Amino acid sequence: MITLLDYGAGNVRSVINAIEALGETVRVVEKPADILAADKLVFPGVGSFGRMMETLHQRDLAAPLKEYLAQDRPFLGICLGLQALFQTSDEAPGVPGLGVLPGRIVRFRTNLAVPHMGWNGITAKSSSPIFNGLDGDEKFYFVHSYHAVCNNADHILATTDYGYVFVSAVRRGNLLATQFHPEKSGPTGLRILENFIRNAPAALPSNCPSPTCLARRIIACLDVRANDRGDLVVTKGDQYDVREKGQVRNLGKPVELAARYYEEGADEITFLNITGFRDFPLKDMPMLEVLRRTSEKVFVPLTIGGGIRNYTDSSGRSWSALEVADAYFRSGADKISIGSEAVLVAESHLAGTHRPGTSAIEQIARVYGNQAVVISIDPRRVYVDGPEACSHRVIETSLPDSAGRRHCWYQCTIKGGREGRPIDAVTLAKVCQELGAGEILLNCIDRDGTNQGFDLELVNAVKEAVSIPVIASSGAGCAEHFYQVFSLTAAEAALAAGIFHRGEVPIGRVKQYLAGKVEIRI
Ligand code: 1PR
Numbered sequence: 001m002i003t004l005l006d007y008g009a010g011n012v013r014s015v016i017n018a019i020e021a022l023g024e025t026v027r028v029v030e031k032p033a034d035i036l037a038a039d040k041l042v043f044p045g046v047g048s049f050g051r052m053m054e055t056l057h058q059r060d061l062a063a064p065l066k067e068y069l070a071q072d073r074p075f076l077g078i079c080l081g082l083q084a085l086f087q088t089s090d091e092a093p094g095v096p097g098l099g100v101l102p103g104r105i106v107r108f109r110t111n112l113a114v115p116h117m118g119w120n121g122i123t124a125k126s127s128s129p130i131f132n133g134l135d136g137d138e139k140f141y142f143v144h145s146y147h148a149v150c151n152n153a154d155h156i157l158a159t160t161d162y163g164y165v166f167v168s169a170v171r172r173g174n175l176l177a178t179q180f181h182p183e184k185s186g187p188t189g190l191r192i193l194e195n196f197i198r199n200a201p202a203a204l205p206s207n208c209p210s211p212t213c214l215a216r217r218i219i220a221c222l223d224v225r226a227n228d229r230g231d232l233v234v235t236k237g238d239q240y241d242v243r244e245k246g247q248v249r250n251l252g253k254p255v256e257l258a259a260r261y262y263e264e265g266a267d268e269i270t271f272l273n274i275t276g277f278r279d280f281p282l283k284d285m286p287m288l289e290v291l292r293r294t295s296e297k298v299f300v301p302l303t304i305g306g307g308i309r310n311y312t313d314s315s316g317r318s319w320s321a322l323e324v325a326d327a328y329f330r331s332g333a334d335k336i337s338i339g340s341e342a343v344l345v346a347e348s349h350l351a352g353t354h355r356p357g358t359s360a361i362e363q364i365a366r367v368y369g370n371q372a373v374v375i376s377i378d379p380r381r382v383y384v385d386g387p388e389a390c391s392h393r394v395i396e397t398s399l400p401d402s403a404g405r406r407h408c409w410y411q412c413t414i415k416g417g418r419e420g421r422p423i424d425a426v427t428l429a430k431v432c433q434e435l436g437a438g439e440i441l442l443n444c445i446d447r448d449g450t451n452q453g454f455d456l457e458l459v460n461a462v463k464e465a466v467s468i469p470v471i472a473s474s475g476a477g478c479a480e481h482f483y484q485v486f487s488l489t490a491a492e493a494a495l496a497a498g499i500f501h502r503g504e505v506p507i508g509r510v511k512q513y514l515a516g517k518v519e520i521r522i
Contacts, residue, residue, distance in 0.1 A: 003041050004042050019183075041076070043077045053096070082170060120162065125156050145369075158178075167179070216494070218267050267301075277340050291331040378413045429442075439468055449498050482494050
């Protein structure tokens with residue numbers, strides 16, 4: 001029996017699913033006494049340091065947790081569950097941590113994108129049960145903007161390189177904690193959890209570890225909607241038109257396809273509820289069920305988008321965007337993606353009519369952390385006569401239009417591309433970063449479903465304007481296109497849909513093609 005400390009933010013469902021997939025049962029802490037009654041305690045954390053500490057104190061969990069750790073009983077902290085062990089955090093000045101380990105939590109100071117998000121390696125500094133059976137060249141899923149600085153070098157179990165070397169795992173006696181997420185790190189992460197659960201003997205990874213390096217991510221995207229018979233299906237459009245001969249294209253079942261992509265090596269899975277903007281996404285809850293079932297089988301990060309906004313349902317009940325996101329996170333999502341609503345918020349921010357702190361982006365980031373908020377942008381090109389032709393961010397393009405014009409801007413759209421708005425993609429990305437978004441999912445309506453390759457000019461324009469990770473999306477037609485986007489832009493990830501759904505280029509083939517050319521997770 002594993003006891004799990006859930007303080008109410010983030011995706012603990014994934015940790016429960018991962019432990020249960022290993023054949024173990026999980027009991028969630030309901031009252032303070034449950035902590036000291038635990039045989040083995042797992043403390044996963046997502047969100048913000050300040051809110052976590054506040055909740056631990058409010059629920060009277062901090063004192064028994066410190067007592068449990070003082071007794072040196074088996075403990076595994078994950079992500080914020082590692083950071084909680086230290087004395088202070090730059091994320092919440094003046095809020096003391098548990099202070100079980102001497103040291104502090106600081107924000108990444110690097111020119112690389114922050115959050116540090118994706119698959120990176122670790123270098124073991126000493127032996128530990130959690131390393132049993134590992135080779136040392138495996139990659140693990142990280143997602144964080146802050147990291148630990150240990151005052152006592154004996155507590156450093158592993159380090160990772162992201163612009164500089166930082167502490168990625170700590171230990172002291174039976175206390176173990178990882179900055180990365182084992183429950184989201186595929187079979188390798190499950191191995192770490194299993195080692196903890198089954199009391200594996202201490203070991204060092206068998207090979208000499210190679211230098212660690214963040215991998216470029218390959219993401220499989222599943223656009224989901226109800227077909228005309230009312231069944232939830234994965235569909236795929238050509239430039240956002242998902243109908244063929246009047247029918248919604250049906251490319252498979254969401255849970256089955258997601259599980260297949262996980263087995264094939266997808267680094268992340270994204271679900272987009274593409275009619276979420278017009279239907280209330282929690283009605284009948286079919287997407288929640290899809291998430292729940294997927295997170296039982298898929299142990300890499302899951303993102304869900306569609307319909308995240310304030311809403312009044314047919315019974316007159318009002319839902320905030322945060323409540324919609326809560327439901328998604330509780331069902332197994334690690335990140336939520338906001339499309340149409342982000343455009344409207346950014347417009348009002350630019351117009352000076354936005355009330356600070358009230359937008360979906362700000363509210364969800366405050367509770368779940370910036371890394372949990374992705375902005376999905378649906379732009380299309382608008383050609384103009386020259387760089388001064390409009391007030392938007394205009395780029396010079398190597399792809400002139402039929403009239404020979406060599407300048408364009410990228411107009412944001414809402415409602416699945418149906419409505420163009422007076423804001424460009426570069427400005428939208430910058431404003432959303434300012435409001436607290438942690439990642440940009442950059443689609444391109446002109447390229448979507450065309451197999452012509454990613455719009456590299458768009459990716460470069462947005463990537464240069466923000467310091468958060470950018471996912472290039474739309475247009476992948478072959479493995480070479482992934483190489484292009486990773487060698488000619490600084491995008492952290494590339495997403496595709498059609499070629500994976502139609503089985504034209506499996507994820508494994510993309511990875512084979514990239515191996516040795518680009519840092520990837522094998
Ligand atoms: O506006 O917050 O409700 O979110 C709706 C979400 O649904 C947005 O993220 C929007 O991108 C998405 N969406 C809405 N309508 C469509 C449609 O296709 N009719 N799909 C749609 C967007 C784009 C990508 C696609 C890539 C790769 N699909 O998700 O997977 O372009 O495709 P490819 O590799 O086949 O070229 P809200």
